[in-house]
Amino acid sequence: MKSGDRGILSEHDLKQTSNKIVYGIMVLVICAMVFSMLYPILMMMFNGLKSNTEVNTFPPHFFPQEWHFDNLKQAMNYIDLFSYLRNTIYIFVGNMLMTLVVLGMASFSISRMNVPYKKAIYFFFLMTLFIPASSYMVPNFVNLKELGLLNQYAAFWLPAGANTFYFLLLKNFFDGIHPEIFEAARIDGASEPRSFFSIAVPLSVPIFATLAIFIFSTAWNDWFWPSLVMHSDDKYTLATAIYKYVINVKALNTNIKFAILFLVSLPPIVVFLIFQKFIMRGVALSAVKG
């Protein structure tokens, strides 16, 4: 609370008893919220380090009574986490490149280059926003099948270039760059591709980073669509494999289950904690504008 030294409440308000009580209740509710957010996630981590009997005791303990770090090793051996991780990274990197090149160029063209019928072309891209995504999910699958793309990474990479939200984010960003920069480059004899790749792209690192976060979290979280498109075990993404082989399996010991869940959620949590300021600003800025 740096800005202006006051919020809705002023220092004076906080001197009144009734306001003090309300403020106190508010702080308590926020504390309860924070607890309810952190407790299950920490519980998941600690459960992964307990013995199986301890996980199933009632009422549950928070800290393990004996620490079983060998659970993590068993978790690694249960399914080949690294091969699923590799598949997930493949999809992320390919999607990122497609977004960067295809949508980056298209939005740059609409935003900063000379194209007749710009409005019409812009609308062509935009119109897909009005169609609810689930309503063409099934034909989308049928389409991929008819194109012979099922069970191939291209089934993720190519459609990644057809994302209207990312297109709009990029266009808004390019709109915000001063046109003089590109005028100057043009006049100095830079070709259009050159001014895109050596001027626009380096200037767009912030928006690409925001997109990287979105694309990463989609690749990391999406379990249903990959489970349809990929139908061989060695192509599943991490989330799909977890859904198929961990969540829905009854025979697996609960502590090992939690150890796997812990291992899978650790990387995104670590990435988030490192880049939290940046990520949260990105969410606040782009979630609505998208």
Place this chain on the structure above:
Amino acid sequence: MNQTAVVNENPGAQMERKSSTPQRNGRWKKNFWGYMFLVPAFVIFILFMWVPILKGLVYSFYHVDFVSGNTFVGFDNYARALTDPDVLTAVKNTLYYMALCFVLGFWVPIAFAIAISELRRFGGFVRVAAYLPFVVPGVVLYGLWRWLYDPVGPINALLGTFGIDQIAFLTDTRWSMISLVFMETWQQFGSGMLIYLAAVLSIPRDWYEAAEIDGAGVWARIRHITLPSMRNLIILMLILQVIGTSQGYQSQMALLDGGPNNTTLTYALLMVKYAFTKLDYGTATALGMLMFIVLGGLGVLQFKLNKEDN
């Protein structure tokens, strides 16, 4: 600014050199790269957006068979979709789900955004904590909440200490949908909260100062300054939520597969089941078209409001 002024002396010379080619050729050259930059996106959008959308329209009139070819069946798919008693159940469940998401979920991020904006200390930490579940992959949360909701899990343990009887959160037909909505609210309110928080913090502080001098109490300030300033954002978020929840199926599918006794079978989940369990892609596309007819207007509305907001 100085730089551009200097550089601007050049264009004349540049233009002269270029205009030696015929006028038409020059215009083509001028627009060439603009078009070339659009071509890949154009192709991709047609292949992976417009073709599926149009195929959706076409295939809703076909029996889709990958082996022996598609056959035209007229309105059969629509007839099947509209006479299936499950469709009525699914529509009811979806409306119930949307209502629950509104009642249990919609106000939560707004309330917390206003509350957190008033924190004098630890605001950053609270934001991180609230957003944390959004970072954890959905599948992991499904596994986690199955355990939390277990009849002998932590939530029932907590309720037990207050003397409340065990609740079968997931398998009791009265609780199943409520439990799902509660889980989703827990998982997702953090991102909504950050969006609202940005709006709350952008309200000029001196408005509150002025209101206070005029004698407005705390609640009056929230009611007459904070909430009206966020009005457009709240409406936009409401439309986004309606669009999102009307198509919801993933947690219903992952945690309960539509059960118990079809109480969590949403419309989109029924569509998914028609396609990928019954392999009846024709009827599934017909269900998708019906969904488009009902929801199509919402997208336009959202776009218009979004434009006004910016």
